[in-house]
Amino acid sequence: MTLLFRWLLRLAGGLVFLSVVAIAGIYYLAARSLPEYDKTLTVEGLSAPLEIVRDTADVPHIFGQSDEDVFFGLGYAHAQDRLWQMMTLRRTVQGRLSEVFGARTLPVDRIMRRFDLYRLAIESVPDQDARTRAALTAYAAGVNARLTEINEDALGRGAPEMFLFNAPVAPWQPADSIAIGKLMAVQLSGALDSEVERARVSLALPDADMLADILPDAPGPAIAAPDYASLMPEGSLTRFAALEAPAPGMTAQGLPETGLSPFPARDMAGASNAFAAAPARSATGGTLLANDPHLGFTAPAIWYLARMELQQGGVIGATIPGLPSILSGRSHFLGWGLTSSYLDDLDVYMEEVNPENPEEYRTPDGWAPFRTRQSIINVKDAAPVTLTLRWTENGPVMPGSHYKLASVTPSGHVASVAWTALSPDDTTVTAGVELMYARNVEEAIDAGRYHVAPSQNLTLADAAGIGFKTIGAMPARDIRHDSQGRLPSLGWKPENRWQGLLPYEDNPEFIDPEGGLLGNTNNKFVDRPFPEHVSFDWGDTQRIHRWQRLMQTRQVHTRDSFIEAQLDTVSFTARSLLPLIGRDLWFTGDAAPEGTPERLRQDALTLLANWNGEMNEHLPEPLLYATWLRTLQEKLIRDELGPVADDFTHVDPVFIERVFRDIDGAARWCDVLQSTVTETCADVSRQALDAALLEISERYGNNLESLRWGDLHQATxxxxxxxxxxxxxxxxxxxxxxxxxxxxLMRGLTKGTGPNPFLNVHGAGYRGVYDFADPDSSVFITATGQSGHFLSRHYDDLGERWRRGEYIPMSLDEALARAAAVGVTRLRPAR
Structure with a gap:
């Protein structure tokens, strides 16, 4: 027995030893790919010595003797810190994820192959201007220099993920950067989802007049440059679009539920804030600009901070690895920020297939053959898949599974898509590069004419003034268009087809408004009739009212007041809706005994009555409010929409307001069609509150004051x-x-589905505030850290600062960058 025990002990010890050795070996191999920042390296493709100075936050400051060398340095720095991210983005747009991840990403590859974006990117390379072609070439050389270093020095394949998902890495090409720009158009476009959603709801509703309630147009006037003398009343609510509901294990678009899918649902398509103040509205007499673009959260964040010292001066701000430009940032002369414009740049067409020949479709001139091409997708651990890609004159043919197109496609038809991002002459990267060289608002606006897709609102500030321009190609539509682009239309009718593009001068523009303020929160910023309307669907008209109030309650602003606005967590929607849905419930009825549902309701109403609408992570009221609103909307729409109600996973404030104000008879939604009694809106509101409190008490207990919004509203x-x-x-x-x-304004978009629908999945991964009275006092931050390597201390070191609402200096002072730098990489040209 003693002998057996000894052998078991030895076996256990041996297993522990082997486990320790295995863990140490894995750690060693993973750590090999940690970049070394303090070194000297000889590389190909460089014309003169180059220095990359890493400040204490690991932000690279790149100093070279030519602009091409500086772009080389940016490519090298991106590849040092975000190589896996870059290669994954490239594989996504190429439709080659399945070569690495197997069959689970095959649906993503199928869609990306049908869009054919990578081929279009290759065709777009010659269309860039000379400076941009040089920048793309130099940037690619910098990426490839890092790849060569990794291979020659056995640096762990450049990232830990490269060991787990071993696959060949091709050299970086200029077309790869253009393709990643096109991938951003995929991630920011919600027009396809919006058209299909409207069609599905139209088919489900018992009364066509109810469509204006559940999918209302944004009410109220457009807001871009508010009048200082007037304040927007807190009472006009706006539509917040519904999210496509996912089937189990699938996304809303019929794709696998994976973080690798680039396809957003309508209200995940992009939301951001940008605002600017002219010198007359600044306490220091200089212009101010703030920008916080919102995207889905990932680790690492999509954003990467960088400074490039170009020959005309420094530029600093937020980049996206793979792109050789500062997308949001400043130079010595100019600051710029981006928000999604929500321009309707995509149309869905129903193409009739020839019943006598399925290889043909109807055109205005009769039957015509589809353009076709075979495409082979290699799948890890499975047989290759061959696709037949088809195009019509309008655009590529899409499968019925994508955004549930099959549910709105008539028999004998297929769906095709016209979209500005499908341009083979896409000069969007040129716009980004030329913007960095602009010296004032006018030159920046002129650079924007090269921008094709995704359409953005460009907010600008130079030393003397401010400006706003919508950039991106605007489709020219016929005024006789059957659906005005709001619903899928018949592709063979000439009036439904695009009539080219509108001239850039027709894009909305605001320069130095009289009130001295400009701002956009993805709200309606222009009132123009179809077909020059820009959009019928907007990403926000809630947050804009809070921004307007914060801007107009001060005569002058400072950097700190702009930071305060960026970090503001007061919900205009909560302050506007709670008096409506609770007006017949507050302070009514007799006191209820402790422990009864009636008492719990009274306690909840008391808390909400004393709440100012601040969605603070430490308070219980945001959870009570959010759960009540979700339950209320579900009760209002379920019997009218049936299964289509699953599509509406986020509360639409305008719909709630229309119902409780009985606008155009919208109170009819309160009556449950399947019941014999006629329910009032007060009845439904009370039932929804009771159901919400029952859900909360079952999950978290009856002590309402101990609830904490931040426990559920966690950024993921x-x-x-x-x-x-x-x-x-x-x-x-x-x-x-x-x-x-x-x-x-500090938006933390909730997931809307799953066991915890309040997870924060989408928000400001980057924040920047630029002060041109003292440019080096400008600040910025990202949501995670600079490194994509999870063993690096810079993987998440900025995240806690971001969570607390802190920033780091955004300075172009070289001495400050070098002081206590974490390393200096010196690149020398090979002779």
């Missing part, structure tokens, strides 16, 4: 690939308790 910066791997997910995912909500 998850690794797109490793985030669901047991054990490893605890190392690669970043979770943070956060304030804010769907309709606050």
């Amino acid at each position: 910066h998850d690794h797109p690939v490793l985030g669901e791997v047991p054990v490893l997910r605890h190392f690669v995912n970043i979770r943070q308790s956060t304030s804010g909500g769907d309709n606050t």
Whole structure:
């Protein structure tokens, strides 16, 4: 027995030893790919010595003797810190994810192959101007210099993920950067989802007049440059579009539920804030600009901070690895910020297939053959898949599974898509490069004419003034268009087809408004009739009212007041809706005994009555409010829409307001069609509150005051690939308790589905505030860290600052960058 025990002990000890050795070996191999910042290296493709100075936040400051060398340095720095991210983005747009991840990403590859964006990117390379072609070439050389270094020095394949998903890495090409720009158009476009959603709801409703309630147009006037003398009353609510509801294990678009899918639902398509103040509205007499673009959270964040010292001066701000430009930032002369314009740049067409020949479709001139091409997708651990790609004169033919197109496609038809991002002459990257060289607002606006897709609102500030321009190609539509682009239309009718593009001068523009303020929160910013309307659907008209109030309650602003607005968590929506839905419930009825549902309702109403609408992570009221509103909308729409109600996973404030104000008879939604009694809106509101409180008490207990919004509203910066791997997910995912909500300026969009629908999945991954009275006092921050390597201390070191609403200096002072730098990389040209 003693002998057996000894052998078991030895076996256990041996297993422990082997486990330690294995873990140490894995750590060693993973750590080999950690970039070394303090070194000297000889590289090909450089014309003169180059220095990359890493400041204490790991932001690279790149100093070279020519602009091409500086772009080389940016490519090298991106590849040092975000190589896996860059290669994954490239594979996504190429439709080659399945070569690495197997059959689970095959649906994504199928769609990307049908869009054919990578071929279009290759065709667009010659269309860039000379300076941009030089920048693209130099940037690619910098990326490839890092790849060469990794291979020659055996640096762990450049990233830990490269070991787990071993696949060949091709050299970077200029077309790859253009393709990643096109991928951003995919991630920011919600027009396809919007058209299909409207069609599905139209088919489901018992009364066509009810469509204006559940999918209302944004009410009220357009807001871009508010009048200082007037304040917007807190009472006009706006539409917040519904999210396509997912089937189990699938996304709303019929794709696998994976972080690698680039396709957003309508209200995940992009939301951002940008605002500017002229010198007359600044306490220091200089212009001010703030920008916080919102995208889905990932680890690492999509944004990467960088400074490039070009020959005409420095530029600093937020980049996206793979692109050789500062997308939001400043130079010595100019600051710029981006928000999604929500321009309707996509149309869905129903193409009739020839019943006598399925290889043909109807055109205005009769039957014509589809353009076709075979495309082979290689799949890891499975047989290759061959696709037949088809195009019509309008655009590529899409499968019925994409955005549930099959549910609105008539028999004998297929769906095709016309979209500005499908241009083979896409000069969007040129616009980004030329913007960095602009010296004032006028030159920046002129650079914007090269921008094709995704359409953006460009907010600008130079030393003397401010400006706003919608950039991106605007389709020219016929005024006789059957659906005005709001619903899928018949592709063979000439009046439904695009009539080319509108001239850039027709894009909305505001320069130095009289009130001295400009701003956009994805709200309606222009009132123009179809077909020059820009859009019928907007990403926000809730947050804009809170922004307007914050801007107009001060005669002059400072950098700190702009930061305060960026971080504001007061919900205009909560302050406007609660008096409506609770007006017949507050302070009514007798006191109820402790422990009864009636008493719980009274306690909840008391808390909400004393709440100012601040979606603070430490308060219980945001959870009570959010759960009540979700339950209320579900009760209002379920019997009218049936299964289509699953599509509406986020509360639409305008719909709630229309119902409770009985606008155009919208109170009819309160009556439950399947019941014999006639329910009032007060009845439904009370029932929804009771149901919400029952859900809360079952999950979190009856002590309402102990609830904490931030426990549920956690920012989910998850690794797109490793985030669901047991054990490893605890190392690669970043979770943070956060304030804010769907309709606050510091927006933390909730997931809307799953066991915890209040997870914060979408928000400001980058924040920047630029002060041209003292440019080096400008500040910025990202949501995670600079490095994509989860063993690096810079993987998440900025995340806690971001959560607390802190920033780091955005300075072009070289001495400040070098002081206490974490390393200096010196690149020398090979002779």
